[in-house]
Amino acid sequence: MRTLYHEFESLEHLLANRLLPGGEDQPIRLVVFGGTGAVGGAAVMELCRLVLLSRGLAARSMRGEIWATGLGDKEISKFVSRLYLAFEEEARIEKLEPLRHYRIDGRIDLRFSILRLHIPSDLGERMDERLAADPSLDLPRALGDYFSEQPCPFLGFIENIEDPLHAAIVAIPLPSVATYTLTSIDTLLKQAGLDAATGHLVKKRYLTTFVRGLAVIHQRYARRVVMAHTTAVGGMYRVDGGTAEIRLGFAHSSLGKKLVDKKYFADELTQLFVDQGFDVMVTAAAIGIDAVDFRVHLPSDRAITSRLRDRVQRAEHELMPADDLDAGRILLYPSRNLAFDPPVDEIPNAPDEPTAAAPSDDLSAVDPLTAELATDEEGLEPAFEAQVADADVAAGGAVAAAGAEEDGRAGEPGAAVEATGHLSFGRGKELIVEAAIRSGENGLFSVANCVALYNVMKVAIPEELALALVRHALFGPERRRDWFQERICYYAETENCYFALRLLDSYPELVRAHHSAFAIQAYQALGSSTHQARLHELGLVMLVLRLRELADQFLDIPDDELSAALPDLDGFLWHRTRIPAFQDLLELDAGSLAEDFARLCECASMEDAGRLLGYDPRRQAVRPPGREKFLSRLATHIQRHLAIITSLGVPILYRRAHGEDRVLLGPYAAPFDAAIAEADDLPRLWRRLAEKHGTAEEDFRDWVIVNNGFVDLRPHALSSAAKEPAADLGSHVGRFESEAELVEWLSGLESGAYFTTAGLVALLYRLRRLGKSVTSRKVQLGTRETWKHLFRQDRHGRHLLSPGLIETVRMYNEGMGKITGTEALWPPWGY
Secondary structure (H helix, E strand, O other), X not given: OOOOOOOOOOHHHHHHHHOOOOOOOOOEEEEEEOOOOHHHHHHHHHHHHHHHHHHHHOOOOOOEXXXXXXXXXXXXXXXXXXXXXXXXXXOOEEEEEOOOEEEEOOOEEEEEEEOOOOOOOOHHHHHHHHHHHOOOOOHHHXXXXXXXXXXXXHHHHHOOOOOOEEEEEEOOOHHHHHXXXXXXXXXXXXXXXXXXXXXXXXXXXXXXXXXXXXXXXXXXXXXXXXXXXXOOOOOXXXXXXXXXXXXXXOOOOOOOHHHHHHXXXXXXXXXXXXXXXXXXXXXXXXXXXXXXXXXXXXXXXXXXXXXXXXXXXHOOOOOOOHHHHHOOEOOEOOOEEEEOOOOOOOOOOOOOOOOOOXXXXXXXXXXXXXXXXXXXXXXXXXXXXXXXXXXXXXXXXXXXXXXXXXHOOOOXXXXXXXXXXXXXXXXXXXXXXOOEEEEHHHEEEOHHHHHHHHHHHOOOXXXXXXXXXXXXXXXXXXXXXXXXXXXXXXXXXXXXXXXXXXXXXXXXXXXXXXXXXXXXXXOOOOOOOHXXXXXXXXXXXXXXXXXXXXXXXXXXXXXXXXXXXXXXXXXXXXXXXXXXXXXXXXXXXXXXXXXXXXXXXXXXXXXXXXXXXXXXXXXXXXOOHHHHHHHHHHHHHHHHHHHHHHHOOOOEEEEOOOOOEEEEEOOEEOOOOEEOOXXXXXXXXXXXXXXXXXXXXXXXXXXXHHHOOOEEOOOOEEEEOOOXXXXXXXXXXXXXXXXXXXXXXXXXXXXXXXXXXXXXXHHHHHHHHHHHHHHOOOHHHHHHXXXXXXXXXXOOOOEEOOHHHHHXXXXXXXXXXXOOOOHHHOOOOOO
């Protein structure tokens, strides 16, 4: 019996023997649609690498002709920059035509073109004309006929290439195209009163146009057509019976209808592709690292911008300047501080917003942020509260000061700005990403977000997906064990995901973007799910713990050192305070932490910042100017930090010392996927949606806070065992004041059932449970402690808090870990 030490043929053998059956000396010729994205871009890079490798591996040197498409010149330019970084040290790159034609090593001709897949802009007008001529027109059939008349962009592109191709690789995620970019179809069908099922059929008819064109490509122009798309949920397959099932219990963005839609199109398109003889790779790459960008703008999400634009047009006041919405990027707006539960006697004229409390699902993204605020003549940022004052003036004086006048506590800390009536956010400030993880169709992610998702989903890196795609496209099926079984490759996780994890913790700028005091832990432009909200909470805990450590040494820091810290306050805190550790949580209780958060959320002046550090400038015999400027700058940074979170659509809840709950809001509230223009918009939404689902308003409100992405900094615990609201919601939602009550509720859950929690009591409970497990790990057991070894110790033996890893454990504990067969090596379900 002969032992086979590997299942796949070596690259050397493939290059020397398998490229062309007849051994003809002609270049490899491929088209990569979506060749500047994550997987498509990695495929182009891999093709170039293979040609360069052939100089030493094959009997002859290969030549290559590669055509790649992108969405626009900007995207192509970014990819070309990566191309130079990847190959300029080992091969000469000639620019034959800027942004269009490059020659690498004299043997690879790489040509770029722009290709967009979109509905014809005149679709609505055409259908209106047909409906006007024939009111009884069957709209779905008419749309299908119209799509059949449209040329296939893939086929039209390849018809311009004269010689035959080895393969055409389609790395454009068509399930995402169907789910996120065909909104004009949704609008038409909604106007006609047609349901979602009809919409699916119409979109499928539209996508069939592409399939027919690709079939012609396969018959006439290319030996193989290889498709690549995702499962919508990161390849979360579970096989508990005889059939593989994609789980929808986890999504890196949200639990919304669009996720179900994307799964539908992923399944439908896979079958369409296989029926046509295409090879299909269904990947687990819901988030891949195809680049790391520094100091870039954050792209705005089109769906969110559309909702804001609609509200701006309907508002009776200036919510924000209309041209802000044309900027194409996320802007920073001051947070509006509102009473969380003002009395609302009636709900006439409820705002025309979505009627389901589902978070937004449109993909896009962001990273730790800094706002480029103007500086005064002394080099200080102007107080961020000045922007609030400007916005109040624009609103016609509809903003009143809260605090002393409001509750009779004159002179006490905790003053806040309360907006009443119309909300105005003024002109948005520029927002720039210091370090961003770029991930194909999904946009930009934070480091913490990537750490959590790679650990939970075991995502394959784009390079290994490209390797499998390119090998199959060039060389055909593997002889021992092919990647593609019955034409489908369900590419699962591999150990190569740790290449990505090591990238994220091997560079100081990325480590700081994860662990610094003012790092924004999750910044998806689509808004916020439980995942994003929990990461924001951890980031705020990290900030408070660093400020507590700074308070212990603040009086001993020389005035000139504080003055020197003004240009880079975050850098000062990074070097002056340590990364917080689990040991720092031992002396915390939910009440004292909630008080810290209340002071943080209402920090608007030098005196407020001093209270955070236990320092009262008014009681000092000598008032050093550097110290007071430092406190002013700290107040500005804190306001900006909170404003970044709310500008990304994530509301922040906190509780004042006398028990009043407050909420910080930006112009968009992701938990409702709604624009906010009035101070009473939230109560109206609570009440209207609770009535729609036939449940109590308080139960519905708690359910939204836990499930849909509120940051809850109040000293209690909320819990939910319901994924969707229903009339019996009260039996699935819990409100607890103590840890013991929460534990009793958790112990009553059925093993493996869905649940999630929010609030400081719940947060501290799970952090302490996690800390106890991590700090009691035993190195003598070697790898037996598995995931616990991912948490690092500093030189003092402190076990460091890492938001991305903490979020990893939470998701596993709440049943959202990927089913791999070895998932039991990770934290089990339940706290």
